[in-house]
Amino acid sequence: MKTIPTIVMGTGIQRIKRILTGFFYLFLSVQSAQASVAPAAFPSRSFPADTITDYYEVETIRMPKGLTAETDGLAIMPDGRIVAGFHRGEIMLYNPKTKTWKLFAEGIHDPLGILAISNSEILVMQRPELTRIKDTNGDGVADEYLTVTDDFGLSGNYHEFAFGPIKDKKGNLYIALNCASNGAGIFPEVRGKLDTLGRPGRMYSAVPYRGWIMKLTPDGKLHPYASGFRSPNSIGFDANGNMYAADNQGDWLGTSKLYHVEEGKHYGHPASLLWKDGFPHVTPSKLPVKMLDSIRTVESVAFPHSRIADSPTQPVLDNTGGKFGPFAGKMLVGEMNHPYLVRLMLETVDGQIQGACAPFLVGSGLHKGNNRLAFASDGSLWIGQTDHGWAGDRGIQHVRWKGKVPLDLADMKLTPTGFALTFTQPLSADQVKQLTNFQFKRYYYEYHEAYGSKQFDVQPVAVTNAVLSPDGRTVTLKLAELKAGYIYELELGNLRSTTQQHLMNHLVCYTLNRLIKDRKM
Amino acid sequence: MKNRLAVGIIVVLFGLNLPAFAQDTTLTVRAIEGLKYDVPRFVVRPGTRVNLTLDNYDDMAHNLVVTLPNSRLRVVNTSLTLGDQAVKLNYVPRTPDVVAHTVVVEPGKSDKISFLLTQEGIYAYVCTLPGHGFVMYGAIYVTKKPASVPTLDKDPNVAANRKDDAAGHAGHQPDHPYVLTYPAIYRTFMPDSGPASIAVGLTPRQAYCWDAGACRLRYAWTGGFIDQTDHWDGNGKKPTHVIGDVYFRDQGGFPIRFGTADRLPEVHFKGYKLINRYPEFRYTVNGIEVREMIKPLPTGRGLIRQFTLGSVAGPVYFRCKSGDGVKYRPSVGKMQDGMVRLPVGTRTFTITMTAE
Numbered sequence: 001m002k003t004i005p006t007i008v009m010g011t012g013i014q015r016i017k018r019i020l021t022g023f024f025y026l027f028l029s030v031q032s033a034q035a036s037v038a039p040a041a042f043p044s045r046s047f048p049a050d051t052i053t054d055y056y057e058v059e060t061i062r063m064p065k066g067l068t069a070e071t072d073g074l075a076i077m078p079d080g081r082i083v084a085g086f087h088r089g090e091i092m093l094y095n096p097k098t099k100t101w102k103l104f105a106e107g108i109h110d111p112l113g114i115l116a117i118s119n120s121e122i123l124v125m126q127r128p129e130l131t132r133i134k135d136t137n138g139d140g141v142a143d144e145y146l147t148v149t150d151d152f153g154l155s156g157n158y159h160e161f162a163f164g165p166i167k168d169k170k171g172n173l174y175i176a177l178n179c180a181s182n183g184a185g186i187f188p189e190v191r192g193k194l195d196t197l198g199r200p201g202r203m204y205s206a207v208p209y210r211g212w213i214m215k216l217t218p219d220g221k222l223h224p225y226a227s228g229f230r231s232p233n234s235i236g237f238d239a240n241g242n243m244y245a246a247d248n249q250g251d252w253l254g255t256s257k258l259y260h261v262e263e264g265k266h267y268g269h270p271a272s273l274l275w276k277d278g279f280p281h282v283t284p285s286k287l288p289v290k291m292l293d294s295i296r297t298v299e300s301v302a303f304p305h306s307r308i309a310d311s312p313t314q315p316v317l318d319n320t321g322g323k324f325g326p327f328a329g330k331m332l333v334g335e336m337n338h339p340y341l342v343r344l345m346l347e348t349v350d351g352q353i354q355g356a357c358a359p360f361l362v363g364s365g366l367h368k369g370n371n372r373l374a375f376a377s378d379g380s381l382w383i384g385q386t387d388h389g390w391a392g393d394r395g396i397q398h399v400r401w402k403g404k405v406p407l408d409l410a411d412m413k414l415t416p417t418g419f420a421l422t423f424t425q426p427l428s429a430d431q432v433k434q435l436t437n438f439q440f441k442r443y444y445y446e447y448h449e450a451y452g453s454k455q456f457d458v459q460p461v462a463v464t465n466a467v468l469s470p471d472g473r474t475v476t477l478k479l480a481e482l483k484a485g486y487i488y489e490l491e492l493g494n495l496r497s498t499t500q501q502h503l504m505n506h507l508v509c510y511t512l513n514r515l516i517k518d519r520k521m
Numbered sequence: 522m523k524n525r526l527a528v529g530i531i532v533v534l535f536g537l538n539l540p541a542f543a544q545d546t547t548l549t550v551r552a553i554e555g556l557k558y559d560v561p562r563f564v565v566r567p568g569t570r571v572n573l574t575l576d577n578y579d580d581m582a583h584n585l586v587v588t589l590p591n592s593r594l595r596v597v598n599t600s601l602t603l604g605d606q607a608v609k610l611n612y613v614p615r616t617p618d619v620v621a622h623t624v625v626v627e628p629g630k631s632d633k634i635s636f637l638l639t640q641e642g643i644y645a646y647v648c649t650l651p652g653h654g655f656v657m658y659g660a661i662y663v664t665k666k667p668a669s670v671p672t673l674d675k676d677p678n679v680a681a682n683r684k685d686d687a688a689g690h691a692g693h694q695p696d697h698p699y700v701l702t703y704p705a706i707y708r709t710f711m712p713d714s715g716p717a718s719i720a721v722g723l724t725p726r727q728a729y730c731w732d733a734g735a736c737r738l739r740y741a742w743t744g745g746f747i748d749q750t751d752h753w754d755g756n757g758k759k760p761t762h763v764i765g766d767v768y769f770r771d772q773g774g775f776p777i778r779f780g781t782a783d784r785l786p787e788v789h790f791k792g793y794k795l796i797n798r799y800p801e802f803r804y805t806v807n808g809i810e811v812r813e814m815i816k817p818l819p820t821g822r823g824l825i826r827q828f829t830l831g832s833v834a835g836p837v838y839f840r841c842k843s844g845d846g847v848k849y850r851p852s853v854g855k856m857q858d859g860m861v862r863l864p865v866g867t868r869t870f871t872i873t874m875t876a877e
Contacts, residue, residue, distance in 0.1 A: 064698035068753070088753055089707060090697060103699060107719075109708035110757070126708060128717035128733060131792065146792035146803070154734065156716035158758040159580075183554070183580035183628075184758045189715045191734035202628070306607045310651055337652040368652055389555040389755030390581065391652025451582070451627045454608065489605070 050501050051363060055325065055406040058365040061094065061396040064101045069394040071384030073114035073124065074372035082374075082382055083122055084396060085111025091124065091133065091142070094396070096376075105133050105142040113164045113175070113234065125162045125175055128154055128191070130216070151222040152177055152214065153192025153207025158184055160210060163234040169241060173216040174225065176232040176245060179203035179271050180210060198274045201285045202251040202451065203230050211272025213245060213261055227276055228267030228296060233371070235261070236315035238346070239329050242353065246312040246333055249305050252285075254445025254453025256312045257299035258333065258344070260353045268296040268447065285449060293447050300353045301344060302445065302487050302511045303333075305452060308357050311336035311390070315344070316373040323379020325401040326410055326424040332360065334370035334383065337391040341370055341383075345412045350514040356412040358508040367393035407501040409492070409508055410473075416516045418463070418479040419488070425497035426472025437493030438463045438477055442486040442512075461488065472498060484515050547572040550646070552583040552626070555755030556653055558646065561683035562660040562676065564667045567641050571661075575623045576631040580756075583648045584611055585623045585634070587661070590642035592618035597647060597654030612649045620644065638663045643678050656682055696749070704798045710752055710760040713770070714739045717790070720761065721800060722746035723817040728765070729824065731815070736788040736804040737776060738815065741769040741874075743822050768822050768876040769846040773859070777806050777828075778838040782860050809833055822876035823847060829869050837863040839872060847874040 063069045070087035077083055082094040083104065091105035091114070105124075113125035121134040129150040133142045154160060157180035164175035180186065182202050186194075190207050198206035205211045213235065215225040231248040238244065243261040247253060252269045259267045266273065270284035270292050284292070303309035313334035322328045331344040340362045346355035369392025372384035381399040386392055411422040431437050440463060443455035465478035479488075488510040495503045546569050551559040559578075565571060575585040588596045599614035600607070613622045621636035638644065640663065647658035660678035662670050670676070674684050704723050711718040715734035722728045729741040744765025751759040775785055786807040793800040801814040810831040815824050824847075830837065841849035842859030849856070852871040854863040863870060 066695040066698035068694070087757075088697060088749070089709075092698075101698070106697075107706040107708055109710075128708060129790070129792075143795040144792070145794070145800075147790050150717065150733070150790055154716040156710060156760075158710075158756050181580050183756070187710075187716050189734075191715055191717050306612075306651055307605055387556075389757075391556065391650075 050406070052361060052406065052504055053364060055402055055404055055504075056361055056364050057400045057402055058361070059398040059400070060365075060367075061398055062099065063395055064092065067092070069396070070386040070388055071371060071394065071396055072110055072112045072386060074374055074382060074384035074396070075114040075116045075122065076374050076376050076382065077116045077119050077122075079119045080376060080378075081119070082396070083114055083116055084384055085114055085124060087386065087388065091122070096398070102140065104135070104140070105145070108133075110161065112161055115165050115167060115173075123148060123165050123173070125164050127160065127162055130162075130165055130173070130175060148173075149175075149216050149220070149222045150191075152209045153190065153194075155180055155190045155194070155207045155210075156187025157181060159203070159231075161231070161233065163232060165216070166235050166237060166243070168237070168243075171218045174213055174235060174243065175216065176213045176229060176235050177210050178231050178233070179205050179229070179269065195274060197281065197283045198271065200283050201271055201449075203269065203271055205271035205274055208275050209272070210275075211269055212275065213243075215263075224275065224277075225263055226261050226265050226267065227272040228265075228269050229259075229272065230269040234314040236317065236331070238315075238317055238331055239319070244300070244315040244331070246315055247299075248311050249452050251449055251451050252447065254302075254447065255305040256303040256309050258301040258303070258312065258315060258357075259297070260300045262297075265297045266295055268292075268298075289448060296447075298513055299511065300346065300513075301355055301357050302509070303342065303357055304455075304487060304489065304509050305445075307489070307507065308359065308509055309333070309335045309338065309342050312342060313371045314373050316375065318375065320375055320379035323401065324375065324381060324399075326405050326408070327360075330411075332373060332381075333357070334373050336369055336371065336386075339366050339368050339393075340364075341366070341373070345409070345508075347413050349414055350517055352514055354414075354511050354513045356508050356510040358409060358505050360505065361399065362505060364399070366397060366399070367395065369393035406504045407495070407497040407499075408504045412490075412508055412510055414482075414510070414512065414516055415476060418477040418482065419490075419510065420474055420476045422474045423495075423497070424473075425499055425501060427468060427475065428496040428498050428500075429468055429472070431493065431495045432466055432468045432475055434493065435463045435466055437495060438466060438475075439491040439493070440479060440488055442483065442488050444486050457486075482512065482515060484512055486512055488512055545570045545572060549574040549576050549631075550585060550659075551575075552577045552579045552585075552648070552657075554579055554758060555682060556648070556657040557680070557682055558585070558648075558657065558659050560659060561673060561679045562662065564662040564664065564670055565638060566665060567663050568637070568639055569663070570635060570637045572633065572635045573646075574631055574633045575626050577626040577628050580628050582625050582627050583650060583653065583657070584613065584625050585632075585646050586613055586649050587620040587622065587634075587636060588645045588647060589618050589620060590644055593645035593647050593654070593658060597649055600649035600654065601651060607651075612651070614649075622649075625650070641665065645678065656680055659683070702798065704800070705746065706795075706800055707747065707749065707761070708733075709747070709749060710757070711739075711747075712760045712763065719793075719800070720747050721815070723799075723815075726765070727817045727822075728763075729769075729815060730763075731800075731802065733790045733802075735775060736790050736802070736806075737771065737774075738813075738824075738826070739771055740767050741824055742767040767846075769824075769874060772845045773840045773842045775806075776840040777811065778840065778860075779807055779809065779833060780835050782838040782840075782862075818873070818875065824874045826872045826874065827869065828871070830867065832868075836865060837867060839863065839870075841872060841874075847876055849874055 073085035089108045109127040115123040130148040132146045134144040159181035161178040165173040192207040232245040249256045273284035333342040341360045343360040369385035440461040443458040445453040462480040492506045623632035644661040715732045717734040719731045742765040748762040752761045791803040812829040839861040850873040851861045854861040
């Protein structure tokens with residue numbers, strides 16, 4: 001905010017400086033030292049200092065007095081009311097028109113996922129069960145709490161969170177079950193079969209299906225769907241019905257990740273393998289890393305730790321048809337430890353989904369702890385925030401697009417020789433010619449049992465050519481080298497649009513699992 | 522919790538009973554759950570060399586950065602701008618504000634640092650990992666007058682989440698944005714029960730614990746309801762506490778038997794419906810639907826459990842063996858050897874349990 005007055009003052013002072021002489025020199029030199037910062041940062045004289053707040057507006061929702069607003073779950077009812085679940089078990093309804101709160105249900109154990117069925121009925125994923133909560137007598141307060149499924153183990157370990165549910169087009173529901181943590185033990189009594197072979201390890205799975213994503217078919221049966229998850233908070237679908245799960249950096253996860261989840265596949269955290277049909281009855285984490293590496297499906301997107309995300313949360317599709325700005329049809333992921341969201345740019349390469357991630361809404365006034373995301377029918381985004389003893393914030397924020405299109409990277413696609421970057425606005429050609437405006441490096445994170453990973457084999461990658469498309473929106477970059485199995489981190493320089501807007505975000509990381517196969521081969 | 526506070530107090534007391542001249546001080550600071558250091562602050566004389574070990578008891582990585590007086594927030598904010606250098610620098614900016622720092626300490630690991638504090642002032646120690654620095658910090662008082670240090674709850678240099686601990690939990694914040702109405706229900710981690718339990722407060726002074734995994738009443742108590750402060754704190758590691766005296770604790774396992782008295786049936790929890798705020802539990806026993814509603818005795822300690830059964834072919838037994846703290850009185854049927862045999866065709870019955 002301060003940059004605008006500084007520029008105005010600077011040019012003003014410099015004009016005065018030309019008129020005035022020695023008498024004021026001492027005073028002015030102090031002033032101009034301060035003002036001289038502005039021209040360096042904004043070489044274009046007439047360039048407006050646009051910021052993200054010119055394009056997006058963040059409203060912090062006033063929470064009820066006395067509520068500990070650790071927002072576990074959040075969804076939108078058909079009538080537009082926000083239904084939010086909180087750590088102390090309250091499920092509350094917020095009417096955005098009247099800005100009032102009302103209690104709907106009580107006593108839920110960590111309602112980490114909510115799916116609105118109607119204006120009087122919701123599905124809630126709480127620790128012990130997936131529960132159908134309904135107001136049956138029309139007094140606005142729930143009176144029926146029926147079990148949809150509890151057919152999974154519960155050891156009493158605090159880290160056995162449960163996420164979801166999400167519903168596919170066929171009416172199946174999916175839930176995700178967190179592993180337990182060796183930060184605590186288990187209860188003397190557990191629900192489900194206890195297998196002590198599942199106890200070793202940082203994050204463990206001593207009762208059935210911890211570390212799995214489960215599918216609930218309309219007949220009420222819960223089926224193991226995919227394994228290998230550590231802390232899958234949470235799951236979501238893209239526009240084509242592909243399912244994604246975010247998972248958190250830790251043991252076996254060198255950095256946080258987003259998986260494209262498909263039935264029967266295993267995604268790398270070994271604890272869950274104990275419950276895989278036909279798998280050897282051993283402590284899975286004690287198997288050779290090479291073997292474990294060979295049976296896993298790698299992530300679609302790696303979120304470089306501390307650069308992009310430390311603790312990614314719910315993937316959500318921007319299904320607003322453009323009401324939320326220029327990124328419609330793409331996905332967003334929440335992030336706990338940074339005051340922003342993460343934007344995804346996915347594509348299918350060689351039959352597999354991979355792609356890029358970039359920070360979004362940096363500097364917008366968004367808080368940390370962005371745990372749950374839901375788009376309303378007016379195209380605005382509701383965000384539930386929590387900390388839950390970790391880094392984060394509490395409360396609910398509401399983000400609206402103000403109608404103007406910022407300059408930002410809209411898409412990043414792999415080419416046989418580099419990347420094609422498509423922007424939301426046509427770029428000014430001058431900056432595109434300067435190859436130093438495209439700084440690439442590449443690295444990878446190791447798959448191993450230790451917590452997290454450093455970046456391995458960090459190398460700068462030279463851009464040898466940049467070509468701007470006739471419409472000015474796409475820059476095709478040729479790289480000196482493209483290698484599968486690496487994250488390509490791109491730092492964009494001070495690109496400008498022909499509309500004299502400046503780039504909102506400079507960092508983007510592309511997870512290059514597969515190269516484009518030469519069609520002639 | 523008590524142990525942690527004890528460590529804090531010992532360190533503070535040690536600081537207050539300073540020797541006449543400065544010397545080396547050795548201490549261990551633990552990073553604990555809930556973005557906290559277990560030691561909220563400590564006091565040393567000017568000229569002290571501090572040998573500090575950061576021991577990470579939490580389930581995420583932390584560091585410990587000692588900063589000059591009045592510079593903690595500056596260091597924290599600068600640490601957020603380190604970009605791709607952050608990991609390499611252990612999230613510590615290279616500024617003169619930093620007196621000393623550990624590396625990033627992974628869960629279960631530790632790191633030792635040693636630093637000399639010569640000038641008087643209120644220094645800070647803070648974790649500079651992203652998001653941590655605004656809540657996870659403590660104070661080092663370097664002073665010749667330890668008596669001038671404010672009490673912990675009034676100390677502006679101590680993290681808010683440590684002052685809460687010092688002041689105790691009760692009475693500061695309301696539990697909810699409303700006053701709890703009884704009967705009240707919480708799904709929570711109850712002690713001495715399965716992990717999928719339900720605490721029901723019938724009145725502010727009468728309560729029971731029902732296990733939704735095993736579909737049965739586990740225990741009942743009078744004198745209060747539950748205290749969830751510890752369970753609600755941080756990541757929820759600790760169970761909820763019972764307030765009051767437990768007068769009934771089930772010893773016999775699942776009470777309903779179909780066909781034969783000695784075979785345990787298969788049960789599934791189907792949820793509950795609220796009737797005047799009382800939960801009526803629904804579950805199936807060998808596929809037969811059962812409803813159970815529990816109300817307090819009008820006077821005295823005890824419960825009235827009303828059961829409704831689906832259609833059953835053959836005899837139904839209800840186990841009510843003595844020795845678990847109550848006397849059983851069934852509304853129908855005959856008691857024999859700790860079992861009530863219900864008349865064939867019984868669809869509803871009550872079991873009255875009175876504390877012995």
